[in-house]
Amino acid sequence: MGKQLLLFLQLDGKNIKRKWRSLPLLFLFPVLFTLLSAILIAFLIHPQEKNRITVGLIDHDDTPETEGIVRLFAQSEEMNSLFRIKEMSESEAEQLMEQGEISAYIILPKDFTANLYEGKSAVLPVIGNPNKQMESHLIYEIVESIARHIRSSQANILTIHHFASELGKNEEKLQDLLFQQFTDFVFYTLSSGQVIHEKTANNEATSSPMNYFSIGGLFIIYTSWLWLVYLYLYREIDEPLVQRMRLYGVTKLSFLLSRMIWSLFIAISWTGILFIPLHLLLDFELGMIDFLKIFVIYFLHGLLFLCCICIIEIVFSQEKVQLFLQLITFVVISLFSGAIIPAIYFPIWLQELASYSFSYEAFYWVREIVFYGRKFVSFLCLLCMTIGGNIILFGISSWKERLQS
Amino acid sequence: MISIIKSRWILWKKHWLANSLFLFLPVVATIITMTLFTNIQEDSKVPIAIVKKEDSPMADSLYEAAADLPYIRLFNLSEKEALIKLERHELDSVFVIDSGFAEKIKSGARNRLITGYSNHGSFAYTPIKEMLVSYVQTLTAQAKTYYTVDQMAGGKWTWEEVTEKISDIQTEQQLLETTFHLNSIAGNATNEERNRNLWEIWGYFMFISIFFLFDWQIKEKKTAILSRYAMMKYSYQQYVFFHTAVYTFMFVSICLLSAAMFHMLYEEKITFSLLWSMVMYTITLSLAASILSAVYRSVYVYYWTVLLISGVYLITSGVIIPTDGIVSAYPVISLVHPVYPLVQEKYFHPLVILFLGLFLVTQRKQKYF
Amino acid sequence: MMLIVEKLSKSYGKNMIFDNLSFNVHPGEIVGLVGENGAGKSTLLSILAMVQKADAGTITLNHQCYQTDKKELRRQIGFVPQDLAIWEQLSVKENMQFFAQLSWVKKDMAELKELCLQMQLEKWDEPVKSLSGGMKRKLNIAISLIHDPHLLLLDEPTAGIDLKSRTEIGRYLKQLASQGKMIIYTSHDMDELRSLCDRVLCIGKDPFYKNIFHESPIPFLAIPD
Numbered sequence: 001m002g003k004q005l006l007l008f009l010q011l012d013g014k015n016i017k018r019k020w021r022s023l024p025l026l027f028l029f030p031v032l033f034t035l036l037s038a039i040l041i042a043f044l045i046h047p048q049e050k051n052r053i054t055v056g057l058i059d060h061d062d063t064p065e066t067e068g069i070v071r072l073f074a075q076s077e078e079m080n081s082l083f084r085i086k087e088m089s090e091s092e093a094e095q096l097m098e099q100g101e102i103s104a105y106i107i108l109p110k111d112f113t114a115n116l117y118e119g120k121s122a123v124l125p126v127i128g129n130p131n132k133q134m135e136s137h138l139i140y141e142i143v144e145s146i147a148r149h150i151r152s153s154q155a156n157i158l159t160i161h162h163f164a165s166e167l168g169k170n171e172e173k174l175q176d177l178l179f180q181q182f183t184d185f186v187f188y189t190l191s192s193g194q195v196i197h198e199k200t201a202n203n204e205a206t207s208s209p210m211n212y213f214s215i216g217g218l219f220i221i222y223t224s225w226l227w228l229v230y231l232y233l234y235r236e237i238d239e240p241l242v243q244r245m246r247l248y249g250v251t252k253l254s255f256l257l258s259r260m261i262w263s264l265f266i267a268i269s270w271t272g273i274l275f276i277p278l279h280l281l282l283d284f285e286l287g288m289i290d291f292l293k294i295f296v297i298y299f300l301h302g303l304l305f306l307c308c309i310c311i312i313e314i315v316f317s318q319e320k321v322q323l324f325l326q327l328i329t330f331v332v333i334s335l336f337s338g339a340i341i342p343a344i345y346f347p348i349w350l351q352e353l354a355s356y357s358f359s360y361e362a363f364y365w366v367r368e369i370v371f372y373g374r375k376f377v378s379f380l381c382l383l384c385m386t387i388g389g390n391i392i393l394f395g396i397s398s399w400k401e402r403l404q405s
Numbered sequence: 406m407i408s409i410i411k412s413r414w415i416l417w418k419k420h421w422l423a424n425s426l427f428l429f430l431p432v433v434a435t436i437i438t439m440t441l442f443t444n445i446q447e448d449s450k451v452p453i454a455i456v457k458k459e460d461s462p463m464a465d466s467l468y469e470a471a472a473d474l475p476y477i478r479l480f481n482l483s484e485k486e487a488l489i490k491l492e493r494h495e496l497d498s499v500f501v502i503d504s505g506f507a508e509k510i511k512s513g514a515r516n517r518l519i520t521g522y523s524n525h526g527s528f529a530y531t532p533i534k535e536m537l538v539s540y541v542q543t544l545t546a547q548a549k550t551y552y553t554v555d556q557m558a559g560g561k562w563t564w565e566e567v568t569e570k571i572s573d574i575q576t577e578q579q580l581l582e583t584t585f586h587l588n589s590i591a592g593n594a595t596n597e598e599r600n601r602n603l604w605e606i607w608g609y610f611m612f613i614s615i616f617f618l619f620d621w622q623i624k625e626k627k628t629a630i631l632s633r634y635a636m637m638k639y640s641y642q643q644y645v646f647f648h649t650a651v652y653t654f655m656f657v658s659i660c661l662l663s664a665a666m667f668h669m670l671y672e673e674k675i676t677f678s679l680l681w682s683m684v685m686y687t688i689t690l691s692l693a694a695s696i697l698s699a700v701y702r703s704v705y706v707y708y709w710t711v712l713l714i715s716g717v718y719l720i721t722s723g724v725i726i727p728t729d730g731i732v733s734a735y736p737v738i739s740l741v742h743p744v745y746p747l748v749q750e751k752y753f754h755p756l757v758i759l760f761l762g763l764f765l766v767t768q769r770k771q772k773y774f
Numbered sequence: 775m776m777l778i779v780e781k782l783s784k785s786y787g788k789n790m791i792f793d794n795l796s797f798n799v800h801p802g803e804i805v806g807l808v809g810e811n812g813a814g815k816s817t818l819l820s821i822l823a824m825v826q827k828a829d830a831g832t833i834t835l836n837h838q839c840y841q842t843d844k845k846e847l848r849r850q851i852g853f854v855p856q857d858l859a860i861w862e863q864l865s866v867k868e869n870m871q872f873f874a875q876l877s878w879v880k881k882d883m884a885e886l887k888e889l890c891l892q893m894q895l896e897k898w899d900e901p902v903k904s905l906s907g908g909m910k911r912k913l914n915i916a917i918s919l920i921h922d923p924h925l926l927l928l929d930e931p932t933a934g935i936d937l938k939s940r941t942e943i944g945r946y947l948k949q950l951a952s953q954g955k956m957i958i959y960t961s962h963d964m965d966e967l968r969s970l971c972d973r974v975l976c977i978g979k980d981p982f983y984k985n986i987f988h989e990s991p992i993p994f995l996a997i998p999d
Contacts, residue, residue, distance in 0.1 A: 029713065033716060033717070033720065036717070036720055036721070037720055037725075037726060039731075040720065040721070040726045040728060040731060041726055043728075043730040043731040043734070044726060044727055044728075044730055094588070097588055116581060119574070119578040119579065119580070120579065121579035121582065122579075122580075122581050122582070123581075123582050123583070123584055124581060124582065124583045124584070125583070125584045125585075125586070126583060126584065126585045126586075127585075127586060127587070127588050128585060128586070128587045128588065129587070129588060130587040130588060135729065136585075136587065137585075140583070140585040143583055144583050145535070145539070147581050147582075147583045148539060149539060149542070150581050151575075151580045151581050152539075152542065152543045152546055152575075153546065154580050154581055155571050155574045155575045155578075155580060156546050156547065156549070156550040156571060158574045158578060159550050159554070159567065159570050159571045159574055160550060160553055160554060160557075162570060162574070163554045163557065163558060163562065163567070163570070164554075164557060167557060167558055167561075169557075181553065184549075185546065185549075194515065194516040194517065195515055195516070195517075195518055195519060195537075195538045195541050195542065195545075196500075196517075196518070196519045196520070196521045196534055196537065196538060197517040197519065197520045197521070198520075198521050198523070198534075199520060199521065199522050199523075200522070200523055200524060212494075231709060234705055236703065236705060318420065318423045319704060319705060319708060320423065320427065320617045320620060320708055321423050321426070323708050323712060324427075324613070324617065327712065342494060344452050344494065344495055344496070344497070345449055345450075345451060345452075345497075346445070346449060347444070347445055347447075347448025347449050347450065348448070348450075348478075349448065350445060350448070371494075372493065
């Protein structure tokens, strides 16, 4: 077995040397892929100024109160960061919507304020652009949250109205009082910034999302390299050749093992290459021994991941089925690691499920070392899983081998 | 044509299991993914902690209000514990109700009633902060109301009476409502309430299904058999052409099946524009797959390429990362990515024309004999 | 009914395969094609089968020209490639069915089975993968015969198979010839050529084959050197 493996390792090595030109492509693809995602996310977080969504506001009521509401909308922080509010007439709004210029418009209907004061039903319709549904819904959410503020003010004003009329105030005085209260409440609601005393909770270096996602991204890139290099080393072997190999007592497993070892070797070296600039850029305090620990974790994780990939390849004979299942495995393993979305945001049942996966365990320890400077790392769990995974791989492969012969 | 279908059937049934698996993938996998998605979305909760430094009914009511929020998993911890957990990223954010909270509110003060801690990885800090602020504000507004009434009446009513009245009004009277509907003039109102995610996911699995099943063209390009087409009723060109048609037809029927299934399961409205977009999308991909598979000689390398393309497809399709921003900034993306005409239910799919042209060109080049 | 080849030339780049080659084949005739490896036997056959194009010269079959009546001619030619042009994963039956669907003539299952039986190919339902070499060769020929071609071109149909299958194939070819079909086939087996062929066409530059057949009783079709 050992001798054969050595032979195949040499063979694959020669193969890589022969095809080395496509290796940089393999190296670059996951990196570019991650970069592309980063660009898309950047677009998501910082929408372009010129693309700020315009929202129409139609004031049919035209009272000082509605002006106050218009101002409330215009000054709302969440509204302003994403949208631009523009007052317009209804026909104008419809025309602009047809042209795709505005995503939604809000109507302040006639007698809006009067109804508001008297506790009659007052409705604030939001009309969305069917071609911009996502944005329309977003606008509606924000309008609803502002409406919540107004609702609470309304309840307070009505309460004052109630007690005032019980005191027998006359209607004119009451109106004045209500108007004054309304503007009071509107401004009161606007100046809410001080309720919460905001603090940030920890030391910069370890917790910025940039750091988290760099380390997470590297972990995912490493995993995808493992898979890509493994696929890259695939060779179509004709049936006659397989038979000849079998004569020499060569099993399919030796092929696979050689591919596994090469994939591990290449992926780890590349990760090392990528880790150096990342380390300089993000400035972690890692010693030599920490690197060694991270290396061991990466190694065990890689070995386990390749075990899964190999088992799929052994069990299923159709190539497209293999690839599809490997794709699913890759996605699940990556998600479970928590490197893409931190596991704390998962539902509890998924968190529990994920905590059984080796990628979760591996990334957990990587995080512990890099972010929290943990000195003690327990490899036991990962090691057991690695041994278990390999036993399963050997078992299945010899079972399949027996089945074929 | 019947003979083409029969010949296809003979080859198809050899690997019927794997083939059917991929054929029905768009329906089955979309349903599975949607179920997982909704489950995860419903159960996904943001872990936050609220530290109560005082034990007043008001502080309790704030805590309860936060606990009622559907997307929050609330922990009641000591401040020290909570801050350690926050630092270790085990909590999203921490809010501390400072002592004297109720007193301050009753006295009309409204600054620095709560201390909020976030770290740089807090996703949910701002929305939760807003929620707490708005809740505290209702409390302080109540205080303001009380003082206004108190000023008018000179101590006639107590704090409890006034606040009770406020909550009465809130429950009994019709307060401000908001409504939302989509404008029916600006677009076809039919795609109201379309579940966009569903169609994006369906689009992706359709992509995988079509491209993986089009490997037939590579497998059947074996040189020895190619020479037989010189003597047959169909030249190899025609063979590929007709079989592409058969496959496309098959995928179109999967479209109809998917539409029916999604109508039953998710109450998606089936409209002409939806069906048209689905069919156009399918034709686009079938042509693209036919062109791509005509280029390759090795199935494995073909699958490889398909996987890489599917990765780029997935990332830019808006399933994982919403792409509205970048698409409206660069509308060109919606021209080159087949999923956008699908989800926007456009009647004109520019890629179909391109691929049809390319398909005809590659077909001419395929002239072996 | 006759195949007439006149002044046919073919070269791959600078490498001239054959030049100015002329011969004809009559109905009911079996013509053997011999020559050293690389002499252009397979090339000639694929030109006759319209799989490849000649550089110069004309070919007519039943007064129909290869350049102009392609469509008509396709129905009349059967070609058995040297490599096995069959689906390994399908059974004999499925292979026959598949190609019958794409063929000019509609044949029902009984007729297809009969065709196989005539060639002593009895294993109807077995997957091709598990067939012996001889059986595979027979199937390879049977598929080419589905549309009853007038001209049958066989590229080493008997390579690497046992004597029994070889005799069976030979016997079947003779039977086809007696029905008035024209058969051209290549082989490296002298005994087979001697017993089967009415004439032998020798191409290539090596005089070795020509010398052999000069001494043989079979009529020998010389080619211009």
